[in-house]
Amino acid sequence: MRECVKISWSIHEYMAGFERVAMMNKRKVILEMAVDLFAEHGYNQTSMQQIADSIGISKGSLYSFFQSKEDLIISIYEHYQQLVFERAFVVGLDGNMPAEERLAKQFQVQFEGILEYKSYMKMHMRGETAKNSEKLAGMEHRMRGRLFSWLQYNLQRLFGNRIDPYKWDLMWMTQSIYSSYMMLLISTDSELKPADLGKHLVRQIMILAEDFFEGKSMPLLDDEMMKPFSVDMDREGAFISFEKREKAWTDLYDKIHSLKREEAGEYVIIADRISEECRKSKPDDLLIKGMFRLLADEKELSGEVSELKKQLLP
Amino acid sequence: MRECVKISWSIHEYMAGFERVAMMNKRKVILEMAVDLFAEHGYNQTSMQQIADSIGISKGSLYSFFQSKEDLIISIYEHYQQLVFERAFVVGLDGNMPAEERLAKQFQVQFEGILEYKSYMKMHMRGETAKNSEKLAGMEHRMRGRLFSWLQYNLQRLFGNRIDPYKWDLMWMTQSIYSSYMMLLISTDSELKPADLGKHLVRQIMILAEDFFEGKSMPLLDDEMMKPFSVDMDREGAFISFEKREKAWTDLYDKIHSLKREEAGEYVIIADRISEECRKSKPDDLLIKGMFRLLADEKELSGEVSELKKQLLP
DNA sequence: AGTTTATTTGACTTATAAGTCATTTTTTCA
DNA sequence: TGAAAAAATGACTTATAAGTCAAATAAACT
Numbered sequence: 295m296r297e298c299v300k301i302s303w304s305i306h307e308y309m310a311g312f313e314r315v316a317m318m319n320k321r322k323v324i325l326e327m328a329v330d331l332f333a334e335h336g337y338n339q340t341s342m343q344q345i346a347d348s349i350g351i352s353k354g355s356l357y358s359f360f361q362s363k364e365d366l367i368i369s370i371y372e373h374y375q376q377l378v379f380e381r382a383f384v385v386g387l388d389g390n391m392p393a394e395e396r397l398a399k400q401f402q403v404q405f406e407g408i409l410e411y412k413s414y415m416k417m418h419m420r421g422e423t424a425k426n427s428e429k430l431a432g433m434e435h436r437m438r439g440r441l442f443s444w445l446q447y448n449l450q451r452l453f454g455n456r457i458d459p460y461k462w463d464l465m466w467m468t469q470s471i472y473s474s475y476m477m478l479l480i481s482t483d484s485e486l487k488p489a490d491l492g493k494h495l496v497r498q499i500m501i502l503a504e505d506f507f508e509g510k511s512m513p514l515l516d517d518e519m520m521k522p523f524s525v526d527m528d529r530e531g532a533f534i535s536f537e538k539r540e541k542a543w544t545d546l547y548d549k550i551h552s553l554k555r556e557e558a559g560e561y562v563i564i565a566d567r568i569s570e571e572c573r574k575s576k577p578d579d580l581l582i583k584g585m586f587r588l589l590a591d592e593k594e595l596s597g598e599v600s601e602l603k604k605q606l607l608p
Numbered sequence: 609m610r611e612c613v614k615i616s617w618s619i620h621e622y623m624a625g626f627e628r629v630a631m632m633n634k635r636k637v638i639l640e641m642a643v644d645l646f647a648e649h650g651y652n653q654t655s656m657q658q659i660a661d662s663i664g665i666s667k668g669s670l671y672s673f674f675q676s677k678e679d680l681i682i683s684i685y686e687h688y689q690q691l692v693f694e695r696a697f698v699v700g701l702d703g704n705m706p707a708e709e710r711l712a713k714q715f716q717v718q719f720e721g722i723l724e725y726k727s728y729m730k731m732h733m734r735g736e737t738a739k740n741s742e743k744l745a746g747m748e749h750r751m752r753g754r755l756f757s758w759l760q761y762n763l764q765r766l767f768g769n770r771i772d773p774y775k776w777d778l779m780w781m782t783q784s785i786y787s788s789y790m791m792l793l794i795s796t797d798s799e800l801k802p803a804d805l806g807k808h809l810v811r812q813i814m815i816l817a818e819d820f821f822e823g824k825s826m827p828l829l830d831d832e833m834m835k836p837f838s839v840d841m842d843r844e845g846a847f848i849s850f851e852k853r854e855k856a857w858t859d860l861y862d863k864i865h866s867l868k869r870e871e872a873g874e875y876v877i878i879a880d881r882i883s884e885e886c887r888k889s890k891p892d893d894l895l896i897k898g899m900f901r902l903l904a905d906e907k908e909l910s911g912e913v914s915e916l917k918k919q920l921l922p
Numbered sequence: 923a924g925t926t927t928a929t930t931t932g933a934c935t936t937a938t939a940a941g942t943c944a945t946t947t948t949t950t951c952a
Numbered sequence: 953t954g955a956a957a958a959a960a961t962g963a964c965t966t967a968t969a970a971g972t973c974a975a976a977t978a979a980a981c982t
Contacts, residue, residue, distance in 0.1 A: 336736065338652045341969055352931045357971070422650065422736030467812070470788030474780065484833045494828055498781070498816060505815050514808055519798045655939055666961045671941070 321359050324349060325373050326413075328366055333416035337367060337423050367423055371433055374414040379437065382407040388547050388562060393452045394496055400448065401472070402492035403573060408476055409488065415480050442523055445469065453503055460506040462515035468499050542602040543569070549598045557592065564588050572606060579607065635673050637663060639687050640727075642680055647730035651681060651737050678741055685747055688728040692721050693751065702861045702876060707766045708810055714762065715786070716806035717887060722790055723802065729794050756837055759783065767817055774820040776829035782813050856916040857883070863912045871906065878902055886920060893921065 327349050331340045342363055346353045360366040382404040391399070408415050423430055445465045449457055457464060475491050478484060505511045517524075550561045568585045571577050586607075589599045641663050645654045656677055660670045674680040705713070722729050737744055759779045763771055771778060789805050792798060819825045831838075864875045882899045885891050900921075903913045 338736070342971085343969075353970090354931055354972080355929080358929080361971095363970070420736070421734065422652070466788065466792070467785065470784050471781065473788070474784030478780070478829075478833075482833060482836060486828065486833075490828055494825065497819070497825055501815055501819050502812060505811070511808065511811055514800065514804055515792075519792075519796060519800075522796060656941085657939075667940090668942080668962070669960050672959075675941095677940070 322373075324356065324359055324366075325370055329370055329374070329413045329417055332367070332370070333413040333420070336420055337417075342366075364427055368427065368429055368433075370414070370417075371430060374411055374418075375433065375437060378407050378411050378414065379440070388566065390547065390551050394500065397448050397452055398489075398492040398496040400492070401495050402488045405475070405479060405488035405491050406573070408479055412480055415476065419477065419480060438523060441469065449499075449503075452499075456507060457503065460503065460513045462517070462520045463506070463513045464499065464503055466515055466520075467502055468495070471495055471498060539602075539605045542598070542605045546595070546598040546602050549595055553592075553594060561589060561592065561595070568606075582607065636687075638670065638673055638680075639684055643684055643688070643727045643731055646681070646684070647727040647734070650734055651731075656680075678744075681737055682741065682743055682747075684728070684731075685744060688725055688732075689747065689751060692725050692728065693754070702880070704861065704865050708814065711762050711766055712803075712806040712810040714806070715809050716802045719789070719793060719802035719805050720887070722793055726794055729790065733791065733794060752837060755783065763813075763817075766813075770821060771817065774817065774827045776831070776834045777820070777827045778813065778817055780829055780834075781816055782809070785809055785812060853916075853919045856912070856919045860909070860912040860916050863909055867906075867908060875903060875906065875909070882920075896921065 324345070328340075328345050331345055331348060334340075342356055343353055345366075346356045349356075360369060388396075442465060445468055446461065449461070449464055449468070472495060475486075475495065479486060479488075479491070502511075506513065546565060547562070550558055550565065553561070564585050568582055571582055571585075586599060586603050589595055638659070642654075642659050645659055645662060648654075656670055657667055659680075660667045663670075674683060702710075756779060759782055760775065763775070763778055763782070786809060789800075789809065793800060793802075793805070816825075820827065860879060861876070864872055864879065867875070878899050882896055885896055885899075900913060900917050903909055
């Protein structure tokens with residue numbers, strides 16, 4: 295009897311889970327359709343009716359998933375900011391790679407992400423969203439803050455403390471070149487390779503930085519001016535998870551390199567494979583698990599491996 | 609009797625003129641108020657009623673000046689693009705100035721223009737204008753094309769033919785840094801000096817260009833990719849007037865320098881004064897006339913002077 | 923199969939803002 | 953001063969799109 299009840303429960307749970315998946319898929323379908331339409335025609339020029347029609351459902355149905363149009367656009371931002379930025383910023387990269395090459399690779403990954411979520415980026419670039427949604431404004435602000443934090447972190451890693459006086463100038467330049475390349479990627483169907491863009495961008499930062507270091511250029515920007523851009527990067531929010539994940543990756547690569555065994559090379563390849571898979575829009579969890587299993591064979595890595603696993607497969 | 613009629617006529621003309629001025633002022637008042645509101649709240653979030661209320665007139669009255677909201681925004685663009693860009697691009701500058709300094713000065717003038725018409729630039733930056741006004745899209749496209757033409761002209765003047773293979777890369781970089789500085793100027797109340805920004809910008813272009821010339825960087829962009837940006841710069845339209853005016857200025861300065869007289873220095877000062885005055889939002893025509901009169905005393909300059917006068921005081 | 927429950931629908935309400943026009947107010951001018 | 957012309961007004965019409973809900977349809981369950 296108990297057994298029976300148990301089975302009944304698990305079927306129930308199974309079905310509920312199945313249903314939730316179906317629901318989630320529909321929600322996702324709406325989000326994706328809406329993003330396409332918003333990117334194409336703009337937020338204010340796209341009606342809820344159009345969105346519903348394009349999907350082939352009724353307006354009432356649409357409103358059963360999203361309370362309002364504003365709720366819809368906020369959901370879109372939540373959905374995609376997660377996908378694009380978390381995945382782009384928090385990449386597992388071998389720390390032993392030269393800093394320059396490493397940064398270039400990071401930019402490359404970001405450009406790849408941008409290409410993958412072209413519609414969302416297009417919509418985002420258009421800017422013109424809901425009237426003055428407090429919530430959206432906050433998200434946008436935090437996002438920009440996170441970009442700057444990330445830039446600062448990486449520039450410091452690349453140049454050390456000597457950039458301090460030129461920090462804002464370099465960050466601003468980097469950000470502006472970065473944005474303009476992004477625009478090129480998004481608005482044209484050019485053959486531009488993310489890898490080339492990444493290298494180019496880093497090269498240009500290096501040149502500009504060099505000019506500052508040699509004292510040939512004077513900085514223009516300072517803390518005071520840039521206050522609106524420096525967010526008190528929510529240590530509670532997404533940024534903390536970025537740092538933890540970043541640390542887990544670094545620790546793993548460091549440990550592998552410290553092994554000084556012949557297998558080390560192979561472990562790096564496996565770690566790289568995990569990193570690569572995680573960046574995909576639909577990572578294969580099983581593959582990742584398998585890779586982790588391979589790494590777990592090496593007892594000395596177990597601590598780092600399980601920490602990273604906890605970060606990546608929650 | 610004839611006298612009387614004549615007087616009557618001239619009073620009539622005088623009053624009509626006065627009225628037209630009043631009308632024009634009102635039109636201008638509307639344009640300026642609308643630009644402020646559009647910049648602050650966005651095009652779609654600003655109703656015609658709000659605009660009318662802010663000025664203290666009725667909606668009906670508003671519609672007697674502008675047929676529709678779209679007509680209003682188009683009029684705004686026509687009004688300000690004229691002011692900002694024509695005045696910023698076509699500056700009389702002493703050609704004997706070192707090319708580098710000269711370009712910096714040109715950027716400076718542009719940044720000054722941007723500051724002067726901050727609201728318009730803000731509105732323009734927001735982008736989100738009328739649905740899909742053919743006319744506006746065309747204007748925007750032509751504007752961007754003109755900016756690129758101007759950049760190309762000036763980069764070629766600065767570096768000569770050797771930039772040809774890197775032309776698009778340099779132009780794109782310049783444009784992106786330029787835009788980002790513009791954004792800084794507009795969105796913050798920073799103490800940034802247009803002169804500093806101009807110098808900085810040129811310095812950065814020079815460094816980047818140098819890197820290309822030394823073969824250390826490879827160009828990423830080419831004609832094919834940049835097709836959407838290269839407008840068949842309407843030779844009939846505003847661009848032709850730019851070139852003619854530019855030529856008139858150059859000719860005058862060249863002639864002055866060719867004089868090799870002791871007065872030459874003074875003439876340069878006078879020409880500079882005219883250039884400066886022309887850049888103001890409300891140039892003093894009388895002052896300009898006076899300056900021209902001073903120059904006209906020098907018989908050898910008369911040709912160049914009258915040509916420039918024709919360009920500036922139509 | 924028949925009943926209950928959940929989902930979907932699209933006609934309807936409501937809100938907003940563009941655009942109109944008969945009427946009022948102001949200005950012009952003899 | 954007062955008639956004619958010009959300008960300004962705001963109540964009204966119209967259009968659009970967000971958001972609601974009773975009824976219809978489909979799915980789940982016994």
